[in-house]
Amino acid sequence: MPLNDNEAGSGLRLDKLSLGYGNRMIVEGLDLVIPPQTFTVLLGRNGSGKSTVLRACAGLLKPKAGAVLLDGKPLSRFRARESARRIAILPQGPAAPEGLTVSDLVRQGRYPHRSLFSRWSRADEDAVREALELTGMADLREQPLENLSGGQRQRAWIAMSLAQQTEILLLDEPTTFLDLAHQAEVMSLITTLVKSRNKTVVAVLHDVNQAARHADHIVMFKAGKLVQQGPPNIIMTREHVRRVFDIDPEIVHDAKTNAKFILS
Amino acid sequence: MTSHRLILSAAIMSVPALLLASLALGDQTVSRADLESLVDGSATGQIRMIVLDLRLPRALMALTAGMALGIAGAIAQAVMRNPLAEPGILGINAGAALAGGLVIVSFKGAGAALLPVAGFAGATVMAAAVFALSWRNGTSSLRIVLIGIALGSLAGAGSSFLIAFADVADVQRLMIWLSGSVYAASWETLRLLAAWLVVPVVLACLAVRQLDLMRFGDDVAASLGQRVNLGRAFLILLCTAISGATVAACGLIGFIGLIAPHVARRMVGAGHARLIPASALVGGLLLMAADLIGRTVIAPAQLPAGIVTALIGAPFLGYLLWGRRHAAQ
Amino acid sequence: MTGRHADPLRALGLAILFCVCILVAALAIGAGTSRLSLVTVCEAIFAFDGSRDHLVVTMLRLPRVLAGAMAGAALAVAGAVMQAATGNPLASPGLLGINAGGAFAVVAAMALQMTGSMGDGNGLIWYAFGGAAIAGFAVHALGSLGPGGPTSLKLVLAGAVVGTFLTSLTAATLIVDQATLEAVRLWTVGSLSGRTMGQVVAVAPYIATGLAAALVLRRQFTTLSLGPNISGALGQSALLWRTISVVIVVLLAGSAVALAGPVGFVGLVMPHIARLTVGADYRWIVPYSAIGGALLLVTADMIGRGLFANQDFPVGVTMALIGAPFFLWLARYRLRSS
Numbered sequence: 063m064p065l066n067d068n069e070a071g072s073g074l075r076l077d078k079l080s081l082g083y084g085n086r087m088i089v090e091g092l093d094l095v096i097p098p099q100t101f102t103v104l105l106g107r108n109g110s111g112k113s114t115v116l117r118a119c120a121g122l123l124k125p126k127a128g129a130v131l132l133d134g135k136p137l138s139r140f141r142a143r144e145s146a147r148r149i150a151i152l153p154q155g156p157a158a159p160e161g162l163t164v165s166d167l168v169r170q171g172r173y174p175h176r177s178l179f180s181r182w183s184r185a186d187e188d189a190v191r192e193a194l195e196l197t198g199m200a201d202l203r204e205q206p207l208e209n210l211s212g213g214q215r216q217r218a219w220i221a222m223s224l225a226q227q228t229e230i231l232l233l234d235e236p237t238t239f240l241d242l243a244h245q246a247e248v249m250s251l252i253t254t255l256v257k258s259r260n261k262t263v264v265a266v267l268h269d270v271n272q273a274a275r276h277a278d279h280i281v282m283f284k285a286g287k288l289v290q291q292g293p294p295n296i297i298m299t300r301e302h303v304r305r306v307f308d309i310d311p312e313i314v315h316d317a318k319t320n321a322k323f324i325l326s
Numbered sequence: 327m328t329s330h331r332l333i334l335s336a337a338i339m340s341v342p343a344l345l346l347a348s349l350a351l352g353d354q355t356v357s358r359a360d361l362e363s364l365v366d367g368s369a370t371g372q373i374r375m376i377v378l379d380l381r382l383p384r385a386l387m388a389l390t391a392g393m394a395l396g397i398a399g400a401i402a403q404a405v406m407r408n409p410l411a412e413p414g415i416l417g418i419n420a421g422a423a424l425a426g427g428l429v430i431v432s433f434k435g436a437g438a439a440l441l442p443v444a445g446f447a448g449a450t451v452m453a454a455a456v457f458a459l460s461w462r463n464g465t466s467s468l469r470i471v472l473i474g475i476a477l478g479s480l481a482g483a484g485s486s487f488l489i490a491f492a493d494v495a496d497v498q499r500l501m502i503w504l505s506g507s508v509y510a511a512s513w514e515t516l517r518l519l520a521a522w523l524v525v526p527v528v529l530a531c532l533a534v535r536q537l538d539l540m541r542f543g544d545d546v547a548a549s550l551g552q553r554v555n556l557g558r559a560f561l562i563l564l565c566t567a568i569s570g571a572t573v574a575a576c577g578l579i580g581f582i583g584l585i586a587p588h589v590a591r592r593m594v595g596a597g598h599a600r601l602i603p604a605s606a607l608v609g610g611l612l613l614m615a616a617d618l619i620g621r622t623v624i625a626p627a628q629l630p631a632g633i634v635t636a637l638i639g640a641p642f643l644g645y646l647l648w649g650r651r652h653a654a655q
Numbered sequence: 656m657t658g659r660h661a662d663p664l665r666a667l668g669l670a671i672l673f674c675v676c677i678l679v680a681a682l683a684i685g686a687g688t689s690r691l692s693l694v695t696v697c698e699a700i701f702a703f704d705g706s707r708d709h710l711v712v713t714m715l716r717l718p719r720v721l722a723g724a725m726a727g728a729a730l731a732v733a734g735a736v737m738q739a740a741t742g743n744p745l746a747s748p749g750l751l752g753i754n755a756g757g758a759f760a761v762v763a764a765m766a767l768q769m770t771g772s773m774g775d776g777n778g779l780i781w782y783a784f785g786g787a788a789i790a791g792f793a794v795h796a797l798g799s800l801g802p803g804g805p806t807s808l809k810l811v812l813a814g815a816v817v818g819t820f821l822t823s824l825t826a827a828t829l830i831v832d833q834a835t836l837e838a839v840r841l842w843t844v845g846s847l848s849g850r851t852m853g854q855v856v857a858v859a860p861y862i863a864t865g866l867a868a869a870l871v872l873r874r875q876f877t878t879l880s881l882g883p884n885i886s887g888a889l890g891q892s893a894l895l896w897r898t899i900s901v902v903i904v905v906l907l908a909g910s911a912v913a914l915a916g917p918v919g920f921v922g923l924v925m926p927h928i929a930r931l932t933v934g935a936d937y938r939w940i941v942p943y944s945a946i947g948g949a950l951l952l953v954t955a956d957m958i959g960r961g962l963f964a965n966q967d968f969p970v971g972v973t974m975a976l977i978g979a980p981f982f983l984w985l986a987r988y989r990l991r992s993s
Contacts, residue, residue, distance in 0.1 A: 117545075120548075120549055121548070122548055122549065142548070142551045142552065144551075145551070146549065146550055147551070150549060151545075151549040152549070153543070153545040153546060153549065156543060156545070156546050157542070157543050158542065159407070159541040159542065159596060162596065166596075166597070170538065170539065170542070170550060171550065173535065173539055173550045173551055173552065174550060174551035176535070178532065178535075223549075226550065406808075406812075408808060408809070408812055410797075410812035410813060410815075410816055411812060414819070415812065415815055459983060459987060462987060462988075467808060468807055468808045468811075469986055469987065471811055471812065472745070472811065472985075472986035473983060473986050473987065475750070475811065475815065475982075476979045476982040476983040477979070477983070479919060479920070479975050479978070479979045479982070480975060480976065480979040482975065483971075483972045483979070486844040486969065486972050486975075487972050489840070489844070490840065490841055490844060490967070490968075490969055491965070501829075501830065580823070581820075584816065624831070627831070629827065629830070629831075630830070632823070633823050633827040633830070636819065636820055636823030636824070636827075637823065637824065637827065639820070640816065640817070640819075640820035643816065
């Protein structure tokens with residue numbers, strides 16, 4: 063489904079983007095528009111470039127060629143704090159220093175909003191409280207991170223990113239080490255953020271079925287190239303999955319939820 | 327929390343206590359009456375000399391240098407993201423030592439006035455070199471540490487050269503200075519040190535939020551809007567300025583920068599807004615105590631404070647880290 | 656040189672290296688305040704006739720060069736074994752405090768009059784072993800604390816902490832005990848001057864044992880270097896081989912320290928050069944390190960003596976001047992930072 067050009071002008075857009083590490087090119091000449099206020103999932107095999115693209119969207123990786131555009135302006139031209147107020151990224155497996163409590167962690171999310179001499183304001187307090195409530199971590203706010211389960215810890219990190227109060231949230235494999243119940247929580251949180259808070263969420267997910275079930279927009283990568291993009295029920299075809307993942311799947315349609323399941 | 331408050335109060339009150347002890351104890355004990363006589367103006371010339379010219383500047387120097395080292399240590403541990411880091415690991419001290427050694431050996435006694443400048447210059451050159459050489463599309467903790475060790479070894483080789491071949495009297499002076507001592511403290515050096523330290527310490531206090539963020543990985547810090555490489559450069563520069571000034575004034579005193587932040591963390595937690603002042607407090611106390619011990623334990627001979635800190639420091643650190651051995655990942 | 660068909664090439668390389676080493680050693684014996692020709696050197700060793708020149712060779716130069724060769728070989732192989740056992744490219748006796756431990760033990764023993772002068776090699780060496788072993792354990796324990804186990808960064812920092820501690824202790828001992836300072840001033844920074852044949856002979860059996868063990872067992876080290884998970888899966892007992900590695904390292908590093916003091920960088924640099932030249936197979940790394948290390952230290956000593964026109968110039972300083980830039984290059988370009 064082609065995107066409205068007006069919508070494409072604002073928000074996140076990748077323009078002939080080329081990314082690489084050292085001499086190794088991962089992605090070349092990528093054009094992609096991230097549809098605003100939707101949940102977009104980047105899918106692909108290991109090494110297909112999806113995480114690399116996500117990091118570039120956050121400005122963590124400088125493009126070798128082309129640009130990541132935010133509202134038409136290249137990301138590199140934004141000051142670090144400015145872009146941190148518009149885009150938040152939660153990298154994979156983040157490490158926290160020892161002894162930090164949930165509350166300490168979430169408060170860090172206010173960094174881009176606080177200048178050198180500003181004191182902890184009402185707005186800061188509200189943002190933190192809201193983030194904790196959204197993620198269901200309000201009761202655990204004084205707990206040290208070490209004492210929490212994997213799912214709770216992940217939600218604490220998400221709360222930190224939420225406290226940043228950005229319009230765009232990037233998540234790199236947010237559910238990879240969580241059990242099913244926690245995965246479902248995170249997915250439902252993301253859906254709430256998009257539907258009720260009008261955020262734009264882009265996530266790299268490993269689980270194709272999760273993506274099919276929850277995403278509004280899927281982008282499939284193979285070997286650094288964009289193979290297909292579109293809503294799940296249109297592009298989750300046997301042909302596409304075979305081409306991108308090199309497996310021969312069975313696609314099962316669940317009438318009740320109107321979702322497709324991929325069995326390999 | 328209240329037990330922590332108690333410890334903190336005890337620590338703050340120890341400062342004047344230690345100060346008084348430093349004035350009173352030594353190879354010649356100054357009694358309470360003598361100290362009082364200083365206040366009401368009836369002290370003898372000798373008491374005045376011992377306390378006001380020798381011990382007071384020395385104790386204050388220990389306090390100031392210790393505070394500086396505590397702060398530098400907290401910064402180093404945040405930047406390196408590692409509890410075993412201390413300013414010396416950046417090779418800064420070795421550079422300052424080499425520069426100071428060259429001055430001692432070339433100018434003999436007359437070089438005393440140049441020492442602070444030389445030490446500071448050596449430290450800065452070294453820090454700049456470490457940073458420049460470890461820059462490769464940004465920096466990383468491991469690379470900085472390794473290059474710090476490499477350059478530190480080169481500087482150390484230079485110092486060894488001096489030790490091996492210079493005149494024995496110079497070598498003795500050099501070794502004592504290298505061991506780290508507030509032995510030759512005077513009001514002049516104290517003023518110089520304090521002057522050097524004002525700006526960097528104030529900047530360090532302003533940078534507490536940067537330090538807090540620095541503890542997270544590069545990705546998380548960058549995602550929150552910190553300019554990671556610039557931040558690291560700035561903080562290393564601060565650490566160098568503070569540490570270099572201290573080496574210039576007192577020679578190599580290790581372990582304070584290593585231990586003070588740990589103890590401080592136990593007292594006030596890991597937020598740098600509290601950690602920086604607490605590290606300063608603990609560092610000052612540690613060095614004052616070390617100097618006092620060095621002066622009194624094998625009297626009339628003196629053990630340089632830097633050696634006392636090393637002797638007490640390493641086992642103390644082992645004990646602290648032993649308590650962390652079950653830290654979760 | 657890679658691949659199995661390169662083996663004859665490697666063997667040839669080793670033989671050439673060995674010949675070069677002998678040649679350089681002979682040159683080193685000839686170098687000094689009075690330049691002696693190779694012919695004279697050979698005559699002095701094989702057809703000794705009591706002349707002054709021949710005495711200089713056998714009493715001064717030969718022991719010095721032999722000590723250098725032995726210490727160099729020992730340190731290089733110790734480094735290679737450490738790198739295999741810890742899986743860490745930075746493991747080396749200097750960096751991880753082992754040298755400092757040995758040095759402190761020797762100085763303490765001397766200060767406490769537990770042994771005689773430096774000439775009494777036999778008693779001293781057991782203190783060096785003890786110090787090296789204790790320091791090694793301390794560094795490993797300290798570097799393993801906290802999450803993630805013994806990573807490079809933690810080990811290096813732990814090594815720095817323990818090393819500094821021991822060096823300070825050494826300095827403290829020397830400040831308090833002036834007599835010992837006079838006796839060991841040069842040795843504390845790593846020096847080969849004044850080595851006697853008696854010292855060399857006293858230390859030789861230990862170094863020979865360590866080197867022989869490492870050579871015989873070198874296949875095992877390749878397996879060990881694959882890491883505990885894989886080597887365990889291949890049936891190698893990690894505990895047994897770690898222990899054996901520790902014994903060999905202590906034997907070699909302790910002996911080297913007893914002989915030449917704490918010389919840094921040989922144990923770090925030589926195995927890396929070997930690895931760059933002949934690949935990651937310890938069947939070749941061990942012998943190449945041994946001969947390369949001997950060559951390196953003897954050359955460093957010769958250069959130091961010649962360049963600075965001083966027969967007492969400590970080889971430790973020269974090694975630092977050579978080794979540190981190489982280490983710099985390693986740190987900047989070859990090590991992946993995590």
